[in-house]
Amino acid sequence: MGNRTERLLAIRNIISSQKVSNQEELLELLEKKGLNYTQATLSRDLKFLKVNKISDRGRGYIYELPDQHHLPGQELAETYAAQGFVSIQFANKLGVIKTLPGYAPSIASLIDKANPFEIVGTLAGDDTILIIPHDNVSEKDVINTLIMILPELKDKI
Amino acid sequence: MGNRTERLLAIRNIISSQKVSNQEELLELLEKKGLNYTQATLSRDLKFLKVNKISDRGRGYIYELPDQHHLPGQELAETYAAQGFVSIQFANKLGVIKTLPGYAPSIASLIDKANPFEIVGTLAGDDTILIIPHDNVSEKDVINTLIMILPELKDKI
DNA sequence: TCCCATGGTGTATAGTTATTCATTTGTTAT
């Protein structure tokens, strides 16, 4: 997969685990991970990820991911669901995900819950999920979106 | 009361009722209310109010007040509680609020719930509340804080 | 009362982030 996805994931990780108060700082942290980009790109990434800049209890501002639902079970559900993922293919603008038997509903449910703009809806059988993308959303967009929802898919797609 | 409080209240009102995406814009809205200040002051006010700048669903950024608990009953509780407020005095760094009989607990409870930095704690009887401010917090700070919590007090203090 | 300390403000400017433009890179349809 392209490097942009890697970068977006790294940004999510960094922001969720430590206080970052400006883009220069974040840029340096990304460099340490071998990701070299410019502030312009970072600004666009943060906008894409809908990252907020919130008050650090009156002492300045820091970045924060949106919807820190942070249900403790969430990561587990992701890991479980990702295990069942087998492949994704596209046909006639539609995505078809194959899963291990029985996994389709849980993966589809995670996608539905994330409710990304890029995906109009999903239809899950037992081992197959139909992904209906929005108009003008590319296959790559769909894949990026799926990776954003289920980071564990990164190496399986 | 000084004009700063008026400004802070106006900022809260504006931000909670409409989308504002930068300080210039907010400055103009304040001007329409007869409040003329500079961007520098506004920047400080926003920091003081712990206002966040959050993603407007990927379309840019807008200001948002912290803790939008937005319990529908909140405003009612404030109005009710403020009615019972009679006066505030200071002695030995402590604030003493007099209320109508029976009102003290509800007012104190609102203060406690807001949990402002400036106030270490409160002690409520039936018609009296003791306010224990933090060290190095002035009377004026305490009053400003109370007004931030209960805007209706503005004209009663 | 008179100081001194503290806080609020504006001006100017430093610091930070978003966007424009040019270019490259990737994607889709023929």
Added chain:
DNA sequence: ATAACAAATGAATAACTATACACCATGGGA
């Protein structure tokens, strides 16, 4: 495969926000 189109990126810069400094006002203590 290739043309046409769309997306990604960096450099430069515009747009936006925070702060250093100077100044004034206020208010508590000698």
